[in-house]
Amino acid sequence: xxxxxxxVVFPDLIDLDSLPKKDxxxxxxxxxxxxxxxxxxxxxxxxxxxxxxLQKKYDEITxxxxxxxxxxxDDAEMVVVAYGTAAQIAESAIEEIRAEGIAxxxxxxxxxxxxxxxxxxxxxxxxxxxxxxxxxxxxxxEDVILSVGERAEINFYGxxxxxxxxxxxxxxxxxxxxxxxxxxxxxxxxxx
Amino acid sequence: xxxxxxxxxxxxxxxCIDEMGLxxxxxxxxxxxxxxxxxxxxxxxxxxAPHGRALAVATGVKRVRPENFVLSYQGDGDLAAIGTAExxxxxxxxxxxxxxxxxxxxxxxxxxxxxxxxxxxxxxPPHPAAVTPSSMVGPLTSPA
Numbered sequence: 001x002x003x004x005x006x007x008v009v010f011p012d013l014i015d016l017d018s019l020p021k022k023d024x025x026x027x028x029x030x031x032x033x034x035x036x037x038x039x040x041x042x043x044x045x046x047x048x049x050x051x052x053x054l055q056k057k058y059d060e061i062t063x064x065x066x067x068x069x070x071x072x073x074d075d076a077e078m079v080v081v082a083y084g085t086a087a088q089i090a091e092s093a094i095e096e097i098r099a100e101g102i103a104x105x106x107x108x109x110x111x112x113x114x115x116x117x118x119x120x121x122x123x124x125x126x127x128x129x130x131x132x133x134x135x136x137x138x139x140x141x142e143d144v145i146l147s148v149g150e151r152a153e154i155n156f157y158g159x160x161x162x163x164x165x166x167x168x169x170x171x172x173x174x175x176x177x178x179x180x181x182x183x184x185x186x187x188x189x190x191x192x
Numbered sequence: 193x194x195x196x197x198x199x200x201x202x203x204x205x206x207x208c209i210d211e212m213g214l215x216x217x218x219x220x221x222x223x224x225x226x227x228x229x230x231x232x233x234x235x236x237x238x239x240x241a242p243h244g245r246a247l248a249v250a251t252g253v254k255r256v257r258p259e260n261f262v263l264s265y266q267g268d269g270d271l272a273a274i275g276t277a278e279x280x281x282x283x284x285x286x287x288x289x290x291x292x293x294x295x296x297x298x299x300x301x302x303x304x305x306x307x308x309x310x311x312x313x314x315x316x317p318p319h320p321a322a323v324t325p326s327s328m329v330g331p332l333t334s335p336a
């Protein structure tokens with residue numbers, strides 16, 4: 001648990017009747033068959049079919065609901081991959097080094113499961129230096145490796161709970177990563 | 193009574209619901225444990241709850257759909273052990289939901305282990321010692 005304060009903007013309320021009808025909703029069974037919502041299926045064949053249905057649903061979510069944001073990536077020679085609060089620090093650090101003439105951009109996954117793999121893969125065909133910045137010791141790094149493969153050099157800046165790096169510290173890491181010769185997976189830059 | 197008593201309890205609940213004309217407006221909440229299988233036997237809408245959380249789920253259902261009759265059907269492992277907090281707080285809030293408490297005084301589904309509802313001096317099969325006030329778990333009691 002942590003303590004964070006940020007301004008939020010609530011979206012306008014929508015008319016619930018405008019949403020698609022739900023054929024599973026529990027309203028009382030007047031005029032129809034009774035419905036049950038449950039996840040325990042003792043029959044192995046039923047459970048098997050149910051799991052395949054869930055996989056199909058996840059595939060559809062991956063296709064339709066995966067979200068991400070890019071910033072300053074059009075001219076970027078390096079892209080920082082970061083989410084949440086780390087992405088806000090990354091944005092400030094990127095703006096700091098862009099003022100020095102370093103073309104850095106941001107790739108911010110908005111959904112991390114499913115991960116926006118295709119979008120990041122596509123970016124890595126053009127941008128050959130990637131910096132992963134996250135408040136963990138590499139949870140998202142694995143997704144980035146799976147997305148990028150050997151198309152680009154991956155530099156990693158992970159930090160466990162406790163200290164939150166400043167934009168200036170991340171900016172220094174990004175400068176160093178740009179100066180360094182190419183290193184590949186297995187030789188991550190761990191700075192923590 | 194020897195064996196499983198759910199069939200009798202189900203029958204009594206179902207007959208009451210029919211007699212009161214509630215079937216078509218009822219939303220039932222079965223728990224985790226043997227009692228979860230209630231959704232196979234009751235002919236009204238039902239939603240399974242996580243272990244111990246039937247009254248929390250029922251609270252949500254009732255507040256969203258106050259026009260429905262909301263019923264939970266829970267064993268003691270659910271209502272009086274893992275879900276004690278949910279039970280006490282739902283009662284304290286005075287939620288307008290109904291609860292059927294099926295108390296067999298042991299964890300039946302997993303083999304008869306002692307529960308907080310196990311009575312004193314009873315000797316559950318897998319446990320070598322009788323349950324006494326000095327043993328590792330004392331039964332739930334209310335203040336005198």
